[in-house]
Amino acid sequence: MKIAAIQMCSGLDPDANLAALEPLLAEAATRGARYALTPEVTVIFPENREQLKSVAAPFEGHPHLAKVGDLARQHAMFVHIGSLPIPxxxxxxxxxSVLFGPDGTQQAVYDKIHLFDADIAGLNAYRESATYKGGEQAVTAPVEDFTLGFSICYDMRFPRLYNALANGGANLIAVPAAFTVPTGQAHWHVLLRARAIETGSYVIAAAQGGHHPNGRATYGHSVIIDPWGKVIAELDHDRPGVLLADIDPAAVTEARGRVPALANAREFAPPGLHS
Incomplete structure (x- = not known):
């Protein structure tokens, strides 16, 4: 199966963001992709909470998701919106995160589980949980001969989620993201390769990239990684674009056979006090 990661530079206007997405999806379809993943905050990359509140729409009957469903149907392709805010x-x-099937219907949804709450030396405290509520359920869904596992951006720092997805049948894991430039330069490739290696799964990571109207700068460098941890395709820049690769379930079987880490994993007690 051929898959595509769509790299974008989303702004504050949902209609403009979807207009930018349309030709990228059309290119992916023309080049043979059966599944396309877009980045985190595809539909709206807000400047602040008030701006987010002014444009976010209820999930039922969401006008922009309806448009994405039409595009999936038009291209007869799985279209996976990396994320959008839902009040x-x-x-x-x-x-x-919302997955549409080739018939344009919603196939699965996933709410980002892990939220970034941190006190950083020299900076103000950042509380993602003040704006967002974390999800509570890991999600998988069939995509042709693959089982897709869902995650979003900061989730990639929590191996337990990816282990649960792989043990739940996932052999292709999606990581839509909006990584900052400093963390992208330091951690992007190593984290994504580690998630592929430890689960013996393909990983597809679609990124935001460039300088956004909200003042943020994101890293880009969308990648597709095979189950042995090899980067098989990468956009080596932060500009919008389409990244494609062919993937094969047999490669998952081979990788997991060579290093059966999932099968060899054991439960264990946490460290405790010793007399």
Whole structure:
């Protein structure tokens, strides 16, 4: 199966972001992709919470998701929107990933589980949980001969999620992201390769890249990694573009046979006090 990672530079206007996405999806389809992944915050990359509140729409009947469903149907292709904000009853938002099938219907949704809450020396405290509510359920879905595992950006720092996805049948794992430039330069490739190696799965990571209207700068460098941890395709820049690679379930079987880490894993007690 041929898969595509769509790299974008999303801004503050959902209609403009979808207009930018359309030709990229068309290119992926023309070049033979059966599945295309877009980055985190594809539909809106907000400047602040108030700006987010002014444009976020309820999930049911969401106008921009309806448009994406039409595009999936038009191209007869799985289209995976990396994420968009969905308002919740408590005033926060879900950072939600949505998979559409080739018939344009929604196949699966995933809410980002891990949220970045940190006190960083020399900087103000950052509380993603003040704006977003973390999800509670790992998600997989069939995509032709593969089982797709869902994750979003910061999730990639938590191996336990990827282990659960692989043990739940996933052999292709999606990582839509909006990595900053400093963390991208330091951690992007090593984290993604580690997630592929430890699960014996393909990893596809679609990134935001460039300087955004909200003042952020993101790293780009969308990649596709094979189950042995080899980068088989990469956009070596931060500009919008389409990245494609052919993937084969047999490579997953081979990698997991050579290093059966999933099968060899054991439960164990945490460290405790010793007298």
């Amino acid at each position: 919740l009853e408590d005033g926060r938002f879900a950072n939600r």
